[in-house]
Amino acid sequence: MSVTGVQGEERQDYSKAESAQIRARSRRLLGSLLAPQKARLWWTAVAIIISSAAQVAGPALIGYGIDQGIPALMQQNWFPVAFAGIAYLLTGLAGAFLISVYIRQSARISQAVLIDLRTRVFLHTQKLSLEFHESYTSGRIISRQTSDLDAIRELMDEGLTLLVRGLMYMVFTGIMLVIVDAPSALVLLVALIPLGILTRWFQVRSQQLFRRSRVASAKLIVQFVETMTGIRAVQAFRKQRRNETEFGGLVEDYRDVNAKVLGLFAIYNPGLALIGNTAVAATLVLGGFRVVDGAMGVGVLLSVVLYTKRFFDPMEDMAMFYNGYQSASSALEKISGVLEEEPSVPDPVKPVDLWNAEGRVRFDGVEFAYTKDRVILPRFDLDVPAGQTIALVGSTGAGKSTLAKLIARFYDPSDGAVTLDGVSLTELHPKDLRRAIVMVTQEAYLFSGSVADNIALGKPDASFDEIVRAAMAVGAHEFIEGLPNGYDTDVNKRGGRVSAGQRQLISFARAFLANPAVLILDEATSSLDIPSERLVQEGLTKLLADRTAVIIAHRLSTVAIADRVLVMEHGRIVEDGAPADLIAGTGHFAAMHAAWRDSLV
Numbered sequence: 344m345s346v347t348g349v350q351g352e353e354r355q356d357y358s359k360a361e362s363a364q365i366r367a368r369s370r371r372l373l374g375s376l377l378a379p380q381k382a383r384l385w386w387t388a389v390a391i392i393i394s395s396a397a398q399v400a401g402p403a404l405i406g407y408g409i410d411q412g413i414p415a416l417m418q419q420n421w422f423p424v425a426f427a428g429i430a431y432l433l434t435g436l437a438g439a440f441l442i443s444v445y446i447r448q449s450a451r452i453s454q455a456v457l458i459d460l461r462t463r464v465f466l467h468t469q470k471l472s473l474e475f476h477e478s479y480t481s482g483r484i485i486s487r488q489t490s491d492l493d494a495i496r497e498l499m500d501e502g503l504t505l506l507v508r509g510l511m512y513m514v515f516t517g518i519m520l521v522i523v524d525a526p527s528a529l530v531l532l533v534a535l536i537p538l539g540i541l542t543r544w545f546q547v548r549s550q551q552l553f554r555r556s557r558v559a560s561a562k563l564i565v566q567f568v569e570t571m572t573g574i575r576a577v578q579a580f581r582k583q584r585r586n587e588t589e590f591g592g593l594v595e596d597y598r599d600v601n602a603k604v605l606g607l608f609a610i611y612n613p614g615l616a617l618i619g620n621t622a623v624a625a626t627l628v629l630g631g632f633r634v635v636d637g638a639m640g641v642g643v644l645l646s647v648v649l650y651t652k653r654f655f656d657p658m659e660d661m662a663m664f665y666n667g668y669q670s671a672s673s674a675l676e677k678i679s680g681v682l683e684e685e686p687s688v689p690d691p692v693k694p695v696d697l698w699n700a701e702g703r704v705r706f707d708g709v710e711f712a713y714t715k716d717r718v719i720l721p722r723f724d725l726d727v728p729a730g731q732t733i734a735l736v737g738s739t740g741a742g743k744s745t746l747a748k749l750i751a752r753f754y755d756p757s758d759g760a761v762t763l764d765g766v767s768l769t770e771l772h773p774k775d776l777r778r779a780i781v782m783v784t785q786e787a788y789l790f791s792g793s794v795a796d797n798i799a800l801g802k803p804d805a806s807f808d809e810i811v812r813a814a815m816a817v818g819a820h821e822f823i824e825g826l827p828n829g830y831d832t833d834v835n836k837r838g839g840r841v842s843a844g845q846r847q848l849i850s851f852a853r854a855f856l857a858n859p860a861v862l863i864l865d866e867a868t869s870s871l872d873i874p875s876e877r878l879v880q881e882g883l884t885k886l887l888a889d890r891t892a893v894i895i896a897h898r899l900s901t902v903a904i905a906d907r908v909l910v911m912e913h914g915r916i917v918e919d920g921a922p923a924d925l926i927a928g929t930g931h932f933a934a935m936h937a938a939w940r941d942s943l944v
């Protein structure tokens with residue numbers, strides 16, 4: 344099984360080679376994000392190293408002040424004490440200044456990286472073909488853009504500096520301890536053994552729990568998004584109670600796993616404190632004996648006790664960081680998977696321009712399958728002359744939408760070619776393709792904004808006059824004028840809400856303004872009331888005039904305005920002819936038509 348792109352994203356059982364492949368992909372992404380920040384990264388690293396070194400000098404200076412400064416002061420020599428005091432102050436100031444530098448620098452780095460990543464994910468997912476979006480649910484996309492990016496942000500904002508600072512601090516403290524008093528460093532070395540065992544225990548346990556926690560939170564998001572996107576169905580089918588139970592179960596899972604995580608911290612943190620305090624006590628007792636023996640100054644004892652105590656300080660933060668690191672690295676793995684996906688409908692390498700398409704559409708030896716194991720449209724040819732209106736009819740699942748999606752190039756055929764004016768769609772310049780072929784989908788989606796904005800989508804540089812003319816042409820002008828703010832009415836605000844039929848008329852106006860050579864229309868199945876239906880039919884007739892049109896017809900009344908009807912069954916075109924001829928015949932369409940006519944009586 345492959346782990347390329349988003350494949351295998353939900354799996355937990357990666358082989359070694361697969362894990363390596365995923366990690367390499369994450370590293371490449373991280374490298375490309377950090378590359379523009381190289382100079383800033385160096386400055387931050389230098390600032391962190393020097394500030395840690397400056398801070399670590401403190402206890403040694405205190406020790407020096409006590410052991411050398413005070414006896415000298417008794418001899419009226421104030422120089423050593425003054426030196427210790429001023430040096431302590433200066434190292435403190437330098438440390439504070441450098442901390443401010445690296446906090447500022449690392450914030451800039453993290454902001455730049457996050458903006459870059461967020462933009463990449465947005466632009467890339469927008470570019471990916473319909474095929475990707477039809478299988479990768481919106482819940483998962485939202486998870487990538489929200490919780491995953493947040494996990495990376497948390498790590499970049501706090502975790503990384505905590506880790507690097509903590510590590511530097513521990514390394515410098517260890518070095519200073521060896522320099523100041525090597526025997527005391529041995530105590531610390533012994534303390535590292537239980538520390539290592541405890542930390543390893545924590546890592547292994549927490550890794551599993553953090554993974555479970557992430558899976559549980561992702562499930563919560565998916566469940567929430569699915570409920571909200573399908574809220575109409577949820578309410579219509581009274582699914583709330585069941586959703587409540589499911590959601591309750593997920594919340595409980597999430598709570599349980601988080602309680603277990605906290606349980607781990609409840610052992611790890613006191614364990615750390617215990618080891619740290621024991622090490623401090625041992626250093627104090629052993630050092631005390633040596634002071635009495637005269638082998639060690641009191642000042643040195645104080646500084647080694649301080650060093651031993653401070654050595655353990657960053658450990659707690661670093662354990663917290665481990666959590667953040669796990670979440671962020673798995674988030675980065677998932678995001679790098681999405682970014683690795685290629686559009687299944689790629690832009691042509693050498694695009695062919697087609698300025699004024701006439702609108703002749705041909706299918707030459709086309710075969711199509713969504714997945715390798717199931718052919719949806721077996722090999723066929725079809726010629727649609729420019730200007731012809733075609734109605735596609737057939738039972739549900741016959742392949743009508745699939746055929747339409749091939750004309751709009753939402754998918755490429757598995758074999759053969761779809762051409763516009765003789766140019767294969769795979770070679771046509773994407774801009775010309777989008778201008779020449781427009782698909783009006785069933786749901787007639789309106790974006791937030793005004794009615795005018797929504798119509799102008801068909802031609803972004805259209806003047807207001809053009810927008811109004813398009814609305815008039817399809818018969819939408821009258822109802823738009825009747826809206827609270829006319830063309831400026833916000834379609835998402837109360838009062839601006841438009842009916843299903845009105846939404847269709849707006850989308851007709853949008854398509855009319857775009858003025859494509861080929862129009863594909865997935866007719867809405869919802870039955871409109873009679874006046875609305877008449878209005879929509881009239882709008883449709885205007886919209887279809889003078890262009891090639893392919894309508895997925897759900898209403899037989901629509902078929903009347905077609906020049907030609909194609910009846911599809913199991914992916915094949917089983918009847919093809921003028922509506923009147925087919926009705927006069929004895930085929931599928933004649934039977935459908937007779938049944939429809941009878942239902943009207």
Ligand SMILES: Nc1ncnc2c1ncn2[C@@H]1O[C@H](COP(=O)(O)OP(=O)(O)OP(=O)(O)O)[C@@H](O)[C@H]1O
Nearest residue numbers: 477713714719737738739740741742743744745746
């Ligand atoms: N994204 C997809 N992935 C896999 N199979 C699909 C996909 N979309 C559609 N199919 C399958 O392709 C076949 C044809 O579907 P299509 O949507 O083209 O039918 P249709 O004639 O438009 O049906 P309807 O009138 O119900 O909209 C169906 O068997 C369907 O299960």
